[in-house]
Amino acid sequence: MKQTHTKTIFLHIALILAVIIICLPVILAFIISSQSETEVFSSPPKLTFSNNWAYNYTTAWNRVNLGRMMFNSAFIAIMVTIGKIVISLLAAFAFTHFEFKG
Amino acid sequence: MNKSGFHNKFLPYVLLTPTFIILIVFLFYPALETFRLSFFKVNPFSGAAKFAGFYNFQKIFTNPVYLRSFIRSAVFAIGVVLAGLIISLLLALLLNQKVKGASLYRSLIIWPYALSPAIAGALFNFLFNPANGLAIYFTGVRTWLTDSSLALFIVVLAATWKNLGYNVVFYLTALRNIPKDSLEAAELDGAGPIRRFFSITFTFLSPTSFFLLVMNTIYAYFASFGLIDVLTEGGPANATNILIYQLYKDFFVNSRIGYAAAESLMLFMVVVLLTLIQFKTTEKKVFYQ
Numbered sequence: 017m018k019q020t021h022t023k024t025i026f027l028h029i030a031l032i033l034a035v036i037i038i039c040l041p042v043i044l045a046f047i048i049s050s051q052s053e054t055e056v057f058s059s060p061p062k063l064t065f066s067n068n069w070a071y072n073y074t075t076a077w078n079r080v081n082l083g084r085m086m087f088n089s090a091f092i093a094i095m096v097t098i099g100k101i102v103i104s105l106l107a108a109f110a111f112t113h114f115e116f117k118g
Numbered sequence: 119m120n121k122s123g124f125h126n127k128f129l130p131y132v133l134l135t136p137t138f139i140i141l142i143v144f145l146f147y148p149a150l151e152t153f154r155l156s157f158f159k160v161n162p163f164s165g166a167a168k169f170a171g172f173y174n175f176q177k178i179f180t181n182p183v184y185l186r187s188f189i190r191s192a193v194f195a196i197g198v199v200l201a202g203l204i205i206s207l208l209l210a211l212l213l214n215q216k217v218k219g220a221s222l223y224r225s226l227i228i229w230p231y232a233l234s235p236a237i238a239g240a241l242f243n244f245l246f247n248p249a250n251g252l253a254i255y256f257t258g259v260r261t262w263l264t265d266s267s268l269a270l271f272i273v274v275l276a277a278t279w280k281n282l283g284y285n286v287v288f289y290l291t292a293l294r295n296i297p298k299d300s301l302e303a304a305e306l307d308g309a310g311p312i313r314r315f316f317s318i319t320f321t322f323l324s325p326t327s328f329f330l331l332v333m334n335t336i337y338a339y340f341a342s343f344g345l346i347d348v349l350t351e352g353g354p355a356n357a358t359n360i361l362i363y364q365l366y367k368d369f370f371v372n373s374r375i376g377y378a379a380a381e382s383l384m385l386f387m388v389v390v391l392l393t394l395i396q397f398k399t400t401e402k403k404v405f406y407q
Binding site for chain 1: 129130131133134136137140209212213215217223226227230233238240241242244245249250252255279282
């Protein structure tokens with residue numbers, strides 16, 4: 017199959033469009049996270065990065081004790097992973113190395 | 119009894135004990151308890167249960183809110199499954215082409231699957247909330263989340279978006295596994311690209327489509343709670359109140375324990391029934407290599 021030049025360009029355009037559409041919600045949330053309260057509620061909406069990063073992120077971090085939550089999530093994730101692997105390893109070992117009646 | 123030279127009679131049971139303890143404590147016992155409670159009237163304050171026969175079931179099926187959530191659930195599931203499968207198949211076909219940077223495009227398209235449903239809900243809230251949603255400015259429509267059919271549409275959109283990565287991964291793998299010679303043979307026989315797609319690619323994809331059909335139905339019925347809770351809380355006027363959300367509200371908000379148990383039993387039966395129907399009707403048409 018020959019790939020013509022126009023076909024390649026068309027494919028890239030289609031792929032880039034798909035990526036933009038799919039990533040849009042996340043990109044917008046990222047942009048909003050850099051804006052101040054007034055910029056968020058401004059009309060027409062401001063769609064460019066602003067310089068309010070530090071304030072937003074430190075406020076979020078302090079107000080809901082994000083550090084503690086991060087630790088909790090990581091702790092749960094690690095424990096669940098270890099627990100699941102150990103338990104299913106034992107069960108899988110039992111099933112593969114021994115024959116059960118029935 | 120032993121295949122590998124272990125002569126301990128008890129060892130396999132010892133190894134299986136942790137699995138069974140967890141299954142019994144966290145799966146079998148709660149499932150049986152739910153089944154039992156669905157036939158009881160439970161006092162939310164004392165926890166005292168009184169046998170009530172089919173009272174709870176009679177109650178849920180005469181409750182218009184519940185019946186409405188039944189229908190909304192079905193519409194939601196059909197929307198999520200159809201949109202999810204069609205869009206992800208198109209994306210997979212696009213990603214399956216040989217272009218430079220294909221793996222970068224692939225990662226960028228698949229990664230929203232790594233977000234949790236609650237985060238997907240929050241992101242779509244930024245776009246569509248009635249106060250300062252960006253979509254309102256660009257479309258001029260203000261009622262994205264306050265009009266019943268539009269809200270349902272947005273919830274379907276968000277749920278589909280969140281699950282796209284999963285579907286694309288499976289379709290992409292399936293596309294890679296289509297034997298090249300079948301496609302070449304068809305091309306030599308004079309079949310055009312559209313004909314080739316429908317009679318060959320589609321056939322080879324049927325097992326994957328069937329698997330995704332079942333998985334997406336289960337996803338739509340069970341895994342969309344966080345999304346709904348963050349995005350619409352079942353509103354406006356119960357328009358996006360699907361079965362799982364109604365169940366949550368009856369148990370945790372309204373404390374109707376027996377009633378919620380009956381609902382969870384119904385939800386479970388709906389999903390089992392749908393899966394069975396899908397196996398009975400669709401599986402015959404699935405072509406396995």
